[in-house]
Amino acid sequence: MRSAKRATTLEYALLGLLDQEPHSGYGLRRLFAHTPLGYFSDSPGAIYPALRRLVARRWVGAGAPQGGRRRQEYRISARGRAALGAWLRLPVTAADVVSDPDALMLRFAFMGQALPAAVIRGFLREYERRMASQLEDLRRHHGEQSHTWSLTGRLAFEHGLALHETKVAWARNAARTLEKTKEKP
Amino acid sequence: MRSAKRATTLEYALLGLLDQEPHSGYGLRRLFAHTPLGYFSDSPGAIYPALRRLVARRWVGAGAPQGGRRRQEYRISARGRAALGAWLRLPVTAADVVSDPDALMLRFAFMGQALPAAVIRGFLREYERRMASQLEDLRRHHGEQSHTWSLTGRLAFEHGLALHETKVAWARNAARTLEKTKEKP
DNA sequence: GGATACATGTAAGATGTTACATGATTGT
DNA sequence: ACAATCATGTAACATCTTACATGTATCC
CATH class of the missing domain: 1.20.58 (Methane Monooxygenase Hydroxylase; Chain G, domain 1)
Structure with missing residues (x-):
């Protein structure tokens, strides 16, 4: 596989935030919702699928959801950091x-x-x-x-x-x- | 039917251009492509379906395509002008x-x-x-x-x-x- | 006669929006 | 116990992108 297709801007935005520190999906949504510079929507129908795509690419890892259905922490991987760097250097x-x-x-x-x-x-x-x-x-x-x-x-x-x-x-x-x-x- | 669902920004953009003068689909595409302020793409897969939606709403009328498959002129209707006005007054x-x-x-x-x-x-x-x-x-x-x-x-x-x-x-x-x-x- | 611009269209696929659904935790 | 917030998810739907397909007119 040659450099697998480029990700969406939303995916890179999530990746960049996760490069600063780990977040839960809800935490990321809150960042988009409460940050007055709003190019992205905080809709769950956009964020959660995008996070799962990032996991599928192995650009971020998901901590196991503890308890019934509690918050799930996502953190960037080494591959994710490399992908982010490649995007930034375009x-x-x-x-x-x-x-x-x-x-x-x-x-x-x-x-x-x-x-x-x-x-x-x-x-x-x-x-x-x-x-x-x-x-x-x-x-x-x-x-x-x-x-x-x-x-x-x-x-x-x-x-x-x-x-x-x-x-x-x-x-x-x-x-x-x-x-x-x-x-x- | 109460005020049928709002149209997309692309549809209003096309409508606004047709309010200035009639255009063909290709002419509208060219406007998007050659005008240096490019919020919209000139891709046929976006423009032509949007034009057909406008025709379906009766906001624009399409002149019959003359000849084999030559250019087709679209012009705004009275209803289209009203819809444009309502959007502008939001x-x-x-x-x-x-x-x-x-x-x-x-x-x-x-x-x-x-x-x-x-x-x-x-x-x-x-x-x-x-x-x-x-x-x-x-x-x-x-x-x-x-x-x-x-x-x-x-x-x-x-x-x-x-x-x-x-x-x-x-x-x-x-x-x-x-x-x-x-x-x- | 061939290349280029003109002109319209479709199909597959991915993404995002909206609305709904579910359950846990916390504060009062 | 109840409400509000926390937290994650799905399903339906519309739209847009990309790529392909098709044919006409014009210029050299």
């Missing part, structure tokens, strides 16, 4: 930046524990470059097309432009922050 | 702001042709209020929890904060722009 493609920027941020959030600082800085450089290039495309598109749009259509597009500008600026700042903490550990 | 809930902000922007983009300016201004006021309140929640969460996170985890969260700030600022600006165009039409 290149930043132009397609990622347009169609799944949230997944890129999720990956960045998990890098701290898992990757050496040099790789993280490399990710940020690529991220900034790709995002800046996408911003240019958007600006060109705006220049060429905006006169054909309605007022709200134009404003909505400019909303997208503003977000991209914020993202580029964030990447610069984040890189600077990483440099600073490198100097004085 | 209140801005706190849940929308956290879990589906893109759909809110999509709605705003389509409002120009479909709603009176007063309703659009009302949407923007609600949007700004909800987004600002969500931003406060995030800031509080950051203040309480950020010391427990990794460096990249904190930076990723601050990315989310920056986006929310940009969104609030955008809403203020957009409201001002709408006021100005009201004064001098």
Whole structure:
């Protein structure tokens, strides 16, 4: 079996959380529910099947459920840590930046524990470059097309432009922050 | 039948585009593919079934396919325009702001042709209020929890904060722009 | 005449949503 | 004893992705 099919973003999100510390399924659901950054739903119909898929891949191990049906602790395995690392090291493609920027941020959030600082800085450089290039495309598109749009259509597009500008600026700042903490550990 | 179940975001996106002018299925796919703001995929397996669902709801009509299998024009119906209007007038809930902000922007983009300016201004006021309140929640969460996170985890969260700030600022600006165009039409 | 873009469709499979079901523990 | 929360699960359903299939018009 060549590198078995990629997992879903939800599965990697669970894996990344389990890389920080063991959790029960319910605990993970609570994290999604009570954490105000909610890209994922806390629905049991999504979480529990995803956890079982991770167990089937041997990326996480499940402690035996003690008692009648009490909480079950999941913890990441060595294979799981390797799979997470491989996902985190994936290149930043132009397609990622347009169609799944949230997944890129999720990956960045998990890098701290898992990757050496040099790789993280490399990710940020690529991220900034790709995002800046996408911003240019958007600006060109705006220049060429905006006169054909309605007022709200134009404003909505400019909303997208503003977000991209914020993202580029964030990447610069984040890189600077990483440099600073490198100097004085 | 009470207000038949809500349609998917993709269906409303297609409906909104058809509200601007008639398109063929392929034309709609091209819009998704060549427009640099890509929340939707251009895959035929998504677009064509969605169009047929819209036809089944009688929200759009399909011109008879001329010739062997040539292009087929879809156009919005009166019922479709009503359904689009109802979707656009939906209140801005706190849940929308956290879990589906893109759909809110999509709605705003389509409002120009479909709603009176007063309703659009009302949407923007609600949007700004909800987004600002969500931003406060995030800031509080950051203040309480950020010391427990990794460096990249904190930076990723601050990315989310920056986006929310940009969104609030955008809403203020957009409201001002709408006021100005009201004064001098 | 062949390549490319145009144009529409289907089938298999995986994932996620919604709603329901079940039982244990804790607090009062 | 009762309610609320903890904790896990399943079943039905709709949607989307990916890959394949098919045929037309146009350009060189």
